[in-house]
Amino acid sequence: MDGSVDLCGVELGGPILNGSGTFDAIAARRVFGAALDREFPFDAFVSKTITLEPRAGNPPPRLWETAAGMLNSIGLPNRGLAGFLESDLPQLASLPVPLIVSVMGFSAREVAELVGAVSERAEVSLIELNVSCPNVETGLVMGADPTETAALLDVVRPLAGKPLIVKLSPNASAPEDVARAAEAHGADAVSLINTLKGTALAPGRNRPWLGGQGGGLSGPAVRPVALAQVAAVSAAIELPVIGMGGITSGAHAADFLSAGARCIAIGTESFRDPAAAGRVRADLAAIIRKEREEI
Amino acid sequence: MDGSVDLCGVELGGPILNGSGTFDAIAARRVFGAALDREFPFDAFVSKTITLEPRAGNPPPRLWETAAGMLNSIGLPNRGLAGFLESDLPQLASLPVPLIVSVMGFSAREVAELVGAVSERAEVSLIELNVSCPNVETGLVMGADPTETAALLDVVRPLAGKPLIVKLSPNASAPEDVARAAEAHGADAVSLINTLKGTALAPGRNRPWLGGQGGGLSGPAVRPVALAQVAAVSAAIELPVIGMGGITSGAHAADFLSAGARCIAIGTESFRDPAAAGRVRADLAAIIRKEREEI
Amino acid sequence: MSRAPRRTTAPFGRRAAEVTQAERLGAYVLISALDGGGPTDPVPGQFYMLATGERWGGGTDERPYLGRAFSFARARPDPGGLTLQFLLEAIGPGTARLAGLEVGDALLLVGPLGIGFDAPEAPQHALLVGGGIGVAPLLGLADSLEGAPGATLLGFRGAAHAAAGELFSSQPQIATDDGSVGAAGLVTDLLAPHLEGQALDARVYACGPPAMLEAVRALCAAAGVDAQLALESGMACGFGACFGCVVPTRDGLIRLCLDGPVLNADRLDSALVPGAGH
Amino acid sequence: MSRAPRRTTAPFGRRAAEVTQAERLGAYVLISALDGGGPTDPVPGQFYMLATGERWGGGTDERPYLGRAFSFARARPDPGGLTLQFLLEAIGPGTARLAGLEVGDALLLVGPLGIGFDAPEAPQHALLVGGGIGVAPLLGLADSLEGAPGATLLGFRGAAHAAAGELFSSQPQIATDDGSVGAAGLVTDLLAPHLEGQALDARVYACGPPAMLEAVRALCAAAGVDAQLALESGMACGFGACFGCVVPTRDGLIRLCLDGPVLNADRLDSALVPGAGH
């Protein structure tokens, strides 16, 4: 990619992020060694969502493969704010790209506390508010309707010393209305889509397969839904939009950008190929180069 | 299937319906001749949604294949109420199974007029209210939130001489809340899911492929979403539930039934194999037989 | 030859046929399969919805998912049923899977579907005009004539595609874009002289890309010659169920799978069907 | 033999290896592929995420979509890289696609991943216990020993599966459910006598279905013998990214792909991992 991208005043080498919770750079360093940093495939790194208190996450099984996609019920396992700041942040800070920290709270007060604490750290470039995770019951509330989102931002915005990305819930009647509320109440960017609510039954057993009962659907299966929501939200607001949901190729990335996204994120496709984002980036660059030549 | 199924007082030979708009029995008779009636694969037939006035539907292209699914922007082409009653109804009435007529209006008054007129016809066993079609703009309104649904039913219910099925929109924050409203305001059954809102861009052209711009996603890709909504709605209400969305096998049908559905419907899978519902029925019967033996 | 019905009824449901031959023909692949479960008299111009028995899916963008529409190129009654031939070029995930079929594999099919060509009053009245893969249904039509057609005019991109011309026994005139086989130019250049001073009972039978069909339509309209055009549009079902394959006609939108794919040219303002790309 | 590191680092990203052999072995298939892009010293017990280069997807329920985890059964440095062998049985859409690989096809892989077995102090201290497909990683372990293990005990359903026993040169004792090969009964029946009066430095290395591993764990715990168990759980990524493969241990839930798949038995209250079915 020749062109760098401005995301809320942060300059990125290109438009490709990871979806929160779909790439653990610390684990990846253990598995891939120094190659990870050398060949780092994202232009900014988004942490897995953290909460105030440590969480073990949902009981297994947590995964179910679907037609051209997957369900997960991970349930936000994380070390909690203190553990994150102490153990994870220093390691993530040494990645070769800007850092975005994803946070989620079970009340506006909790989110405010998280945002306040994370804002103080110079290693962090932006903060993403996960208000849409379908795996943790109360997570849905704040991202489900415009009024809730507005109320949350009114509390959190004044405490945030960094640009705030609001990650919208796709399980909403009109995500564009939530996006408008986010924009009006001080968000600096929005990202979407998070996973769609879904479930699967254990083969022949008449009960949910996933330990968390329900799960979130991601992967190519959801791409048409993601693209429609990204287009609708991009048309509704002026803020930069980070689009994701089933992107597996440079052509898909180009579609999301032309639907109005400023950046795109790779989620589930990284599971199939840890370096998928690098391939998407190269293919996207070739597509953009070709388009420029044709003009 | 040895067991017949009671759907709002109408006895069906089994639990398998077609999804509205995914099987045109009149066209199928032209293509398959007498074999269609002889080997009819559904236990009740649901008409394509009709409106008060004739509609040409959306401009082509209307179809886009997605990962394990498809988008459509058909736009409810139909002859209108008068044309339907005159030309289509007599032909559908001679099918070997009970008839369900799907109707949609752009106002409660329109729906009421449709329901009133259709109710008078003895050939019709049940009426389905399509309040969720994502292809026609105003269609979303009535099925998108509980209050709208309640208001619609308050107008329509008194005029309906037949059991009313409300087909819920899957593009809602909480379809179970809409289902509860439908139950409280006199619906006799609910069906779900209709298609998920989605879109696709024309290859290399940066504009929507579909003539209707947006479309509705169906097929295996949406099955986990459908199953989750069917389970949530079945848990929330006492009314019979007709479950659909990506069902392609007897095992899927069994999953939907064990998630709480009374009946299931085959939609997109009929496109791949017109007789798919017959295969699903046979496989489901075998599964049920096996389960009974194991008890 | 009297007016034969243009639609042969299909068995209800999808069935498997066994692939008996799969051969390359330049840029094309010709698949032969023995259909033991269908009628032995499909009408040239009718089509089948095809899928491979194994491994349909899993290609580019996790496709193909739906079946794909193919005119039959030839149909020959054989012991055990009807040997159907389909001519195709691998241009996407569906055609790639079909092109990968091997002898003994299962080909899933629904059909015959749609309305075929109206037979000409006499073979010599028929002017066959095919472009690219559009030659496929004309082969079946040529086979069904009890004599040589008035002309067989075929247009191709170049030599690799012109190889399909060898399938015609009716001594086709060929034009290629690059002049590598036959005349350099468009098949409509070959057609124009044939339309001059044609008897009223001549009829053009054409199949090919939208731009070619539109040129044929305009030429025939100007010359006052009847034409039957086999169109394409994106199809999900092929049997009138989805209302997805509509094309605009003078009578409004019609389902091409049900009321086509062969249409009388005078029903169309234009043969440039939206979304029927390539 | 001193403690070797249990994790060999993997190249970043997915790469293609060429299938060099694909042979049936009773109920199993043994796939050999030449990996020119990875390390030549994976640790026995480590695994790779596999997919076929073509036609992944399109099977039952439009799967497989994600890669599938496989322990390498053997690894042999060869000119051009490392020849990796994977032993598998077609039990679902993913294994079916892999079982269908032919010589020359591309096998996509990420790895080596996870933590392998801790080498025994001396070969004769190693008691290898495998059930069914679980024999795969034990083959690699047996190969890596500089001498014969103390015992190789293998359990299978019947003769078709017991064919995998032929891969072991260490004279395995075999038990089958139906008694068709070796002793009739469970592999844990064979293990029990070996645990009696074992020296403190003996160690059991086990891989197999959850119920077998749980029986091995309980037997070893009772006998006070160390055991390393190679577990399975559903995996989406294999490199710690998704947090999906967690199994309960005494220290809480751990990601099996990152901190396993080989675990010291004393970390577990039970080897009956939720959702690791068959």
Ligand SMILES: Cc1cc2nc3c(=O)[nH]c(=O)nc-3n(C[C@H](O)[C@H](O)[C@H](O)COP(=O)(O)OP(=O)(O)OC[C@H]3O[C@@H](n4cnc5c(N)ncnc54)[C@H](O)[C@@H]3O)c2cc1C
């Ligand atoms: C009646 C009829 C008869 C036909 N007969 C023949 C024949 O005899 N031989 C032959 O080779 N072909 C024939 N065709 C065309 C054939 O059906 C198509 O070439 C085939 O469907 C292409 O499938 P694909 O998966 O290979 O390509 P696709 O990827 O489906 O691409 C084909 C075209 O579809 C569009 N497209 C691209 N992506 C998508 C998508 N995701 N969803 C929907 N559309 C998309 C584009 O316009 C593209 O050019 C016929 C078509 C019809 C309607």
Ligand SMILES: Cc1cc2nc3c(=O)[nH]c(=O)nc-3n(C[C@H](O)[C@H](O)[C@H](O)COP(=O)(O)OP(=O)(O)OC[C@H]3O[C@@H](n4cnc5c(N)ncnc54)[C@H](O)[C@@H]3O)c2cc1C
């Ligand atoms: C570390 C490790 C090493 C392994 N080594 C080997 C080996 O050497 N050889 C070998 O043969 N196998 C090995 N396996 C197991 C192998 O990964 C599985 O057998 C394989 O993933 C099955 O894929 P499938 O598509 O064939 O079957 P699936 O259809 O995926 O079925 C496999 C199991 O997954 C569950 N399941 C069913 N449907 C779904 C669904 N839709 N989504 C998610 N789960 C589902 C069920 O419990 C089923 O029994 C290993 C696994 C791990 C974790």
Ligand SMILES: Cc1cc2nc3c(=O)[nH]c(=O)nc-3n(C[C@H](O)[C@H](O)[C@H](O)COP(=O)(O)O)c2cc1C
């Ligand atoms: C296993 C898994 C875990 C996820 N965890 C999180 C998370 O912690 N926070 C979050 O905001 N989104 C999370 N997501 C959602 C992704 O970031 C992304 O929004 C979604 O998967 C859609 O993109 P994809 O189809 O490319 O995966 C998770 C998704 C998956 C598959």
Ligand SMILES: Cc1cc2nc3c(=O)[nH]c(=O)nc-3n(C[C@H](O)[C@H](O)[C@H](O)COP(=O)(O)O)c2cc1C
């Ligand atoms: C081409 C097409 C047309 C449809 N038309 C209608 C319609 O007219 N009325 C309606 O209520 N639902 C309509 N639907 C929705 C289906 O009835 C069904 O709810 C949906 O497709 C999900 O089921 P499936 O995944 O099995 O197709 C249509 C779906 C498709 C694919």
Ligand code: FES
């Ligand atoms: S392809 Fe479905 S109606 Fe024609």
Ligand code: FES
């Ligand atoms: S498989 Fe993804 S974390 Fe282990």
